[in-house]
Amino acid sequence: MKILIADCGSTSARWALHDTLQPGEPTVITSSGFNASALDTDAIAALIAPVAQMARMADEIRFYGAGCRAGEPSERVAAAFATIAPDARITVAADIYAAIHALAPADTAIVAILGTGVNAVVASQGEIIDAVPSTGYILGDYGSGASMGRTLMGLYVSGRLPLDLQRSLESDHGITVAAVIDSVYRGAAPRAFLGSFAPYILSHDAHPLIAKLIEDEFTKFVNVSLRPLYERHKADIRLSGSIAAHFRHHISAAISASLPGARLSAVTANPIDCIRP
Numbered sequence: 001m002k003i004l005i006a007d008c009g010s011t012s013a014r015w016a017l018h019d020t021l022q023p024g025e026p027t028v029i030t031s032s033g034f035n036a037s038a039l040d041t042d043a044i045a046a047l048i049a050p051v052a053q054m055a056r057m058a059d060e061i062r063f064y065g066a067g068c069r070a071g072e073p074s075e076r077v078a079a080a081f082a083t084i085a086p087d088a089r090i091t092v093a094a095d096i097y098a099a100i101h102a103l104a105p106a107d108t109a110i111v112a113i114l115g116t117g118v119n120a121v122v123a124s125q126g127e128i129i130d131a132v133p134s135t136g137y138i139l140g141d142y143g144s145g146a147s148m149g150r151t152l153m154g155l156y157v158s159g160r161l162p163l164d165l166q167r168s169l170e171s172d173h174g175i176t177v178a179a180v181i182d183s184v185y186r187g188a189a190p191r192a193f194l195g196s197f198a199p200y201i202l203s204h205d206a207h208p209l210i211a212k213l214i215e216d217e218f219t220k221f222v223n224v225s226l227r228p229l230y231e232r233h234k235a236d237i238r239l240s241g242s243i244a245a246h247f248r249h250h251i252s253a254a255i256s257a258s259l260p261g262a263r264l265s266a267v268t269a270n271p272i273d274c275i276r277p
Contacts, residue, residue: 003277004058004088006051007098007270008065009033009241010116011145011192014270015051017058018277028273029054033116035191036077037067044080055085062091064098064272066117096121099240100128102271109265110229114251115241116195118144120225122233130232132225137191143221143251145243148201149194151213153180162209172200202246214247218254226255230262238266245269 001020006013013033016026034047048055055061061081068074074092081090099111100123108129112120118141122130137146155161156169157177169175173196183193204210226237237255244251248267255262268274 001060002058003060003062004055005272005275005277006061006063006065007095007272008063009095009113010035010066010189011195012242013065014272015054016272016275017054020277027054033066033192035067036065036073037069039076041076041079044077045083048080048084052084055081055088058085058088060089060091061085062093064093064095066095068092068094095119096128098271098275099238099268100126102268102274103238103240103266108233108235110226110233110235110237112225112237112239112244113241114143114221114239114244114247116145116191116243117141118147118221118225120229122229122235130229132228137194140224142224143217143243145195145198146191147194148213148217148243149197151217152197152201153184153194155209156180162207165204165207165209168204169197169200173197198243198246205250214250215254218247218251219258221251222254222258226262227259230259234261236263236265239264240268240271242269 003018003020004015006015011033013031016028018026031050032047036044063077065077068077077092078090096113096119099113103109104111104123105126108124111123117137119134120132121128135141137144137150141147156166157180184190187193201210205214244267252264255264
């Protein structure tokens with residue numbers, strides 16, 4: 001039996017095809033990600049087309065995706081898969097469940113995704129028992145790639161960046177103030193655009209302004225997303241996602257400073273690498 005497991009964020013998706021009859025590592029590929037809440041079935045079908053061949057090989061497809069809340073968004077994703085893999089058994093769940101199944105399948109923990117966006121819950125025995133409302137990148141998502149990018153671009157557009165950072169940003173990313181305004185307010189994927197500046201932020205974390213930006217973002221993440229859950233449950237903290245992995249030491253420092261006694265016990269960039277059928 002072949003099982004395709006996918007973890008799809010707003011920026012990128014990771015697909016692992018397992019053959020339960022042949023032990024060994026799964027076949028893994030990556031593709032562009034998407035947020036299902038903002039797309040119709042045809043648009044989703046176009047975005048998953050690059051993995052159509054892999055999907056048709058699967059007897060079962062388990063898709064964990066950003067924006068895949070119960071109801072219509074998940075139904076649109078399932079319908080899109082049915083067009084390319086009509087014989088497969090398809091299940092769709094929110095991307096937080098990939099993190100839960102990878103990091104807290106059989107105990108109780110605070111589980112959070114830190115990637116382009118943010119989501120934080122308390123999971124027990126693989127199910128969500130408490131959660132902090134997700135505000136999205138416009139109203140919050142502190143600590144996410146999109147939120148850090150939003151802060152950086154706000155400084156850039158308003159002319160508040162030091163000249164060295166302004167010049168390196170324009171050189172590395174080929175941006176202008178007009179292009180940023182257009183991408184944020186009229187572009188097709190503003191969340192992904194803002195999140196694309198996370199690698200730049202990480203690579204310049206020794207710069208005083210960037211160091212303060214990072215510290216402020218993760219302090220807000222701890223206070224908004226983790227503190228309410230920790231105060232109610234006193235559970236270990238386990239994180240998933242690209243931002244969680246690459247900024248692990250910055251996040252750990254913010255937890256130690258703002259949430260004494262809390263323990264960051266696990267971090268994974270790719271939860272499906274920890275999930276087995």
